[in-house]
Amino acid sequence: MIPRAEAANPPSHQHLFITEDPQPSLDIATLLIDHPTIPISPSVMIHNRLRLILSLSLLTLSTFSSLPSYSQQQRYxxxxxxxxxxxKIKFQYRWGxxxxxxxxxxxxxxxxxxxxxxxxxxQNKSPTLTVKYDDDYTSSTHIVTTPLKSYxxxxxxxxxxxxxxxxYLKSSELVIRSED
Structure with missing residues (x-):
């Protein structure tokens, strides 16, 4: 059934009621034009405020639930x-x-x-990671310092x-190559 608005009192003290009668007895537009101010009972006002608070609470909850949780955020x-x-390859590294x-x-x-x-x-910013290793795969020593990216x-x-x-070995030289 379609709700309808019905005038219950004379125009001097008009209240708005919702019924389930499919035939409207009074057109809402006419009611608002003829009587631009309609008093609303305090219980209806409280009910509407509660609905507004509930709606805003649900909107806030849905907004925050779409943010990544602590475990979903980048931590490293x-x-x-x-x-x-x-x-085995021995090396040294440092941050910054x-x-x-x-x-x-x-x-x-x-x-x-x-x-x-x-x-x-x-966060997603960190100091540069630098790796230091001997790239000479013979008895000689040749220390190389290489910056590496992080995710x-x-x-x-x-x-x-x-x-x-x-x-990787490239002839007698040890090289570092990205895998992605």
Missing amino acids: ALTCLGTNTGT DSGAWNEDTADPGRWTKMLWEYETPG AARDLNCERSGKTYNY
Whole structure:
């Protein structure tokens, strides 16, 4: 059934009621033109305010529920280094120009993770990651310093979230190549 508006009192003190009669007895437009101000009972006003508050609450909730949760936000700068040489490769790395050098090893068949934890979730800026290693695969030593890129990551899974590199042999020279 279609709700209709019905005048219950004389025009001097008119109230608006909703009924379920399919035939409107009074046209709303006529009611509003003839009586531009219609008093509304306090209970209807409270009901309308509650509906407005509920609607705004649901709108706010739906807005915030579409934002990424803490676990979905980027929390790290992640770089992963492996080796396709068949042997372990020792190297050093640091974050930024003045960070301390850390020693690590790239093992065949696994990723060595280098990460920078962001101060707050959702960031995506980190200091430059620099790797230092001996690129001479003979008895000589030739230290090379190479900057590597990182990806902003939600987790520490190298294949899914990290910027991946591998060591390769090129003649007797050790090189780092991006895998993506």
